[in-house]
Amino acid sequence: MRVRGASGVVLTAALLVATLTATTGCQRSIFRQYEYEEEIYLKLDGSATIYVNTSIAALVALRGLDLDASRSAPVDRDKIRGFYDSPVARVTRVSPPWRRDSRRYVQIRLDVDDIRQLSRARAFDWSTYALAPSAEQVVYRQVWGAPAGKAVTDIDWDGSELVAVRMHLPSRIDFHNAPSRRVDRGNIVGWEQKLSERMAGQTVTIEVRMQAQSILYRTLTIFGLALAAAVTVMALIVVWVKRRGAPG
Numbered sequence: 616m617r618v619r620g621a622s623g624v625v626l627t628a629a630l631l632v633a634t635l636t637a638t639t640g641c642q643r644s645i646f647r648q649y650e651y652e653e654e655i656y657l658k659l660d661g662s663a664t665i666y667v668n669t670s671i672a673a674l675v676a677l678r679g680l681d682l683d684a685s686r687s688a689p690v691d692r693d694k695i696r697g698f699y700d701s702p703v704a705r706v707t708r709v710s711p712p713w714r715r716d717s718r719r720y721v722q723i724r725l726d727v728d729d730i731r732q733l734s735r736a737r738a739f740d741w742s743t744y745a746l747a748p749s750a751e752q753v754v755y756r757q758v759w760g761a762p763a764g765k766a767v768t769d770i771d772w773d774g775s776e777l778v779a780v781r782m783h784l785p786s787r788i789d790f791h792n793a794p795s796r797r798v799d800r801g802n803i804v805g806w807e808q809k810l811s812e813r814m815a816g817q818t819v820t821i822e823v824r825m826q827a828q829s830i831l832y833r834t835l836t837i838f839g840l841a842l843a844a845a846v847t848v849m850a851l852i853v854v855w856v857k858r859r860g861a862p863g
Contacts, residue, residue, distance in 0.1 A: 652781065772810060780806045
């Protein structure tokens with residue numbers, strides 16, 4: 616009895632350690648700090664919600680905005696909204712600024728009807744976008760090109776800061792070319808680059824092939840089939856009980 620109890624304690628402890636290790640690894644891979652990041656929540660029809668998380672200095676250097684990147688200057692959120700707003704990408708929110716490593720950051724949230732048109736917006740014209748659907752697979756391709764390359768002074772960059780594009784995909788991933796070869800939380804894939812490489816204009820080619828059926832649709836289908844099977848079994852049990860109880 617004591618041996619069984621001790622084994623249970625050991626097993627529980629092992630499971631706890633494994634869970635904490637996996638959780639820590641997941642947090643390290645997902646909650647990384649970026650100087651500039653585009654998070655794209657893509658849908659199979661080509662519409663998307665995009666979050667741009669960026670320092671003010673990166674907006675100036677990479678996208679060429681005419682903003683004061685000094686530490687004490689107020690953040691002109693209206694100018695940022697005006698830069699990102701376009702007929703193909705509607706800004707729904709520009710967050711209040713926050714500070715990290717003596718630099719100020721903002722988040723811009725946008726709704727996009729068709730990501731294939733996104734390069735028409737000046738805020739995203741450094742990329743080209745393609746989405747090719749078929750009956751079985753949808754192929755997404757983006758080429759991240761050269762930045763504006765505007766000089767920024769009095770910023771304590773060393774070039775090792777990270778920039779990224781992260782895709783939140785709506786269906787099962789069949790292939791992706793992210794250098795990490797990792798998929799986080801089942802449907803998140805990221806492409807990272809050092810800030811020095813981004814400033815030098817090194818191209819990043821992004822490609823994902825995903826199934827043409829969304830994860831939500833598949834989940835609802837499985838749930839519906841399971842529910843239908845359960846109802847059928849219950850009906851058969853009711854019929855069987857009635858027949859057993861009927862007089863001979």
